[in-house]
Amino acid sequence: MTKRSTMTMIVLAIVGLVIAAIILVPRLLHFPLSMFDVDAVISDAATEPGDLPDQRSFSMGFVYQPYAWNDAAFTETADLIFKHGDHITIFHDVGIPWEEALTGNPYPADLEKQIERELAVTKRFSDTGFVVSFLGSDRRHLSQNLGPSGTENRSGDWATRDFNHPEVNKAFLNYCRDMIERFQPRGLCYLAEVDSAMTDVNDPDFKKVLAMSQVVYSTLKTEHPDIKVFAEFNLGDEAYMDKRRDVIEAMLPWTDLFALSVYPASYDSIGGNGAKVTDEWFDLAKEISGDKPIAILETAFPAEPSMHPTLGIRIQGESKRLLIPGGPKSQALYIKTLLESANRLDMEFVNLWTVRDMDELFDTLANGQNEFADPLWRLVQDTGLYDEIGKPRRSLDVWEAWRNVKRNE
Numbered sequence: 001m002t003k004r005s006t007m008t009m010i011v012l013a014i015v016g017l018v019i020a021a022i023i024l025v026p027r028l029l030h031f032p033l034s035m036f037d038v039d040a041v042i043s044d045a046a047t048e049p050g051d052l053p054d055q056r057s058f059s060m061g062f063v064y065q066p067y068a069w070n071d072a073a074f075t076e077t078a079d080l081i082f083k084h085g086d087h088i089t090i091f092h093d094v095g096i097p098w099e100e101a102l103t104g105n106p107y108p109a110d111l112e113k114q115i116e117r118e119l120a121v122t123k124r125f126s127d128t129g130f131v132v133s134f135l136g137s138d139r140r141h142l143s144q145n146l147g148p149s150g151t152e153n154r155s156g157d158w159a160t161r162d163f164n165h166p167e168v169n170k171a172f173l174n175y176c177r178d179m180i181e182r183f184q185p186r187g188l189c190y191l192a193e194v195d196s197a198m199t200d201v202n203d204p205d206f207k208k209v210l211a212m213s214q215v216v217y218s219t220l221k222t223e224h225p226d227i228k229v230f231a232e233f234n235l236g237d238e239a240y241m242d243k244r245r246d247v248i249e250a251m252l253p254w255t256d257l258f259a260l261s262v263y264p265a266s267y268d269s270i271g272g273n274g275a276k277v278t279d280e281w282f283d284l285a286k287e288i289s290g291d292k293p294i295a296i297l298e299t300a301f302p303a304e305p306s307m308h309p310t311l312g313i314r315i316q317g318e319s320k321r322l323l324i325p326g327g328p329k330s331q332a333l334y335i336k337t338l339l340e341s342a343n344r345l346d347m348e349f350v351n352l353w354t355v356r357d358m359d360e361l362f363d364t365l366a367n368g369q370n371e372f373a374d375p376l377w378r379l380v381q382d383t384g385l386y387d388e389i390g391k392p393r394r395s396l397d398v399w400e401a402w403r404n405v406k407r408n409e
Contacts, residue, residue: 036305038273039327046275047332047394049401050340055408058342059349060399061087061129063298064121067384068360076390078121080355084385084399086407087127089297089351090118090183093192094137095146098158101178102171108148115182122183129351130185131232131297133192134163134172134212140197140205142168163208169215176220180227187228189297190216193261194251195233195244210250217254228348230257232297235285237267248288257348258289262299263379264334265324272325274301274334282341295348300383301334302326303357303393326382332395339402352399353380359388 062085066077081088097107106112122128136143137151142163145154153159161168172190180188191213198206213231220229231251235241241248252258264281265272285294305325342350358381382388385396 036272036325037327038271038275038325039329042275042327042329042333044329047329047336047398049336049398052401052405053343054406056339056343056402056405057408058295058347059086059127059407060339060403061085061089061127061349062352062355063089063091064118065091065354065358066361067354067356067358067388069365073360074117074121077355078124080386081121082124084355084396084403085125086403087129087186087349088122088125089129089131090122090185091131092179093131093133093143095144095151096132096134096172096175097146098154098168098171099145099156101175102167104174108146110148110150111146119182128183128185129187129189129297129349130179130183131189131192132176132179133190133232134168134216135191135194135209138197139193163205163212164215169212173216173219176216177223180220180224185227187230187257188220188224189230189232189259190220191231193234194231195247196261198247199243201246201250206247206250210254213251213254221256228256230255230259230295232259232261235260235262235281236264237269237281238284240267241284241288245288249290252290252292255292257295258285258292259295259297260285260299262296262338263301265302265326266379272302272305272327272330274330274332274337277301277334277337279337279341279344282338282345286345293348294345296338296342296350298351298353299338300353300380301331302379302382303328303331303384303387303395304382324379328393328395331383331393332398335395335398339398352383352385354384356384356386356390357382357388358384 062081064077064081066073097111099105100107107115134143135141142154142161144151145158146152154161176188176190179185191209194209194213198209200206217229217231220227231254233248233251234244264270264277265274270276302324303326305327338350341347362381384393385399386392
């Protein structure tokens with residue numbers, strides 16, 4: 001065989017390999033979604049409630065998040081929370097009716113209607129929490145306005161007002177006072193996820209937020225010493241928290257609780273697998289909280305896989321969306337770890353974001369110009385203890401087993 005014929009055979013072999021790669025590699029990369037079935041390696045026994053203590057330290061409740069925007073869903077959501085919760089928490093963190101709060105004029109009609117509906121729900125509970133925030137949805141700037149059509153950009157004189165402007169302070173405190181008077185909450189959160197977008201204590205925006213926090217906290221604690229007044233923080237993995245330690249430490253004097261927003265499923269280290277959320281995840285909160293009691297203000301874990309534009313695992317053929325796995329056993333295991341950790345760390349309370357899946361809400365509202373259009377909301381769509389048709393999940397068994405444990409008050 002000549003050198004030329006040998007070279008020809010080598011070239012043909014290489015070409016053949018390249019062609020095979022072109023044909024086969026895309027097929028190999030197009031993994032079936034079953035390869036990301038996080039429930040496959042979780043046994044049924046692992047999701048059982050297990051050994052329970054004689055008493056629990058924490059109250060168990062839910063955010064009042066209706067699964068659809070109609071009277072039937074409003075009522076059923078309230079009934080489910082009353083059935084499965086010790087307390088209820090109302091969130092008003094998407095805007096402030098700035099001018100009305102400043103002047104004392106009536107709030108927009110839709111806001112008043114919402115408040116009246118919520119009051120009808122909370123009167124059934126002896127323990128209510130309330131969340132409001134002067135920090136906007138981007139977690140960097142002053143909160144948006146609540147107008148006749150809902151959340152909107154601030155306009156007129158309010159467009160240029162910033163944190164600590166005298167009328168901003170006055171309006172926000174007036175709104176807090178009004179919500180306290182109406183809802184009589186045991187706790188009031190005045191600042192949502194303060195460490196979400198701010199990680200540097202020398203950030204000029206954070207310095208302004210810190211200064212306003214001092215005014216708001218000191219004023220409300222003086223006026224309502226029996227109410228827990230607090231800010232909300234995020235709990236992520238160790239790398240996430242290390243970037244925020246200085247900001248958290250600066251805020252701790254101005255909060256009664258180390259109240260947490262906890263959504264671990266989207267972190268790469270968890271990948272929608274509840275088995276990967278271990279005790280260490282919550283122990284990190286204890287390490288950072290100092291002497292402040294810990295509480296879970298909002299948390300959820302997906303019982304179904306979902307797609308997201310920026311978070312999750314890249315799937316061949318889905319160039320614009322990533323997969324966040326999830327499953328009912330994975331969710332149940334997360335709830336189990338969450339509640340065990342809450343008791344071990346002597347937490348004040350635990351709130352699940354939603355009691356029932358919100359598919360119907362997204363079908364009707366998520367395509368509009370409102371906060372539900374944010375893809376981040378998709379992270380909590382399928383996180384209920386009940387699915388979208390009202391069928392209970394195995395996570396409900398874990399939750400109810402703990403609710404049957406007497407609370408040590």
